[in-house]
Amino acid sequence: MEYLDLLQAIETHSAALEALLSQECENLERAPEHGQLLALAEQKTRLSTTLQTLEAQRQAYLSSHPEVSPQLPDTIRLSLANCQRLNQQAGAHVSSQLRYTRRALDILGLGDDGGVYTANGVSQQNSRSHALAKA
Secondary structure (H helix, E strand, C coil): CCHHHHHHHHHHHHHHHHHHHHHHHHHHHCCCCHHHHHHHHHHHHHHHHHHHHHHHHHHHHHHHCCCCCCCCCHHHHHHHHHHHHHHHHHHHHHHHHHHHHHHHHHHCCCCCCCCCECCCCCECCCCHHHHHHHC
């Protein structure tokens, strides 16, 4: 594969990943459709793997062609920066939803006790099991 073809493939795949991450963020901002999130995660994994493979090929090409500038074109660098930003945004959505879910489970008394005993063998005062033992 020629170097310009590699760059074009990287640009195409990074743009596809950017669009996918944008779709993932939109899905997470509203009531998430879990089946769709799973499909997006699988697509994201495939695109990321392809981009890693293309980057390895680019690095191999650059090592055998020192006259070629290793700098990625601005369009690719901007697209990859947007991918990173969108992925962090999606991660923040997931973390927020996880906190809400854990809080709801705690309120319902279904949260994780984190164990009945501490590392020193002392029983935890806030444990549901401890409250049941007192009863």
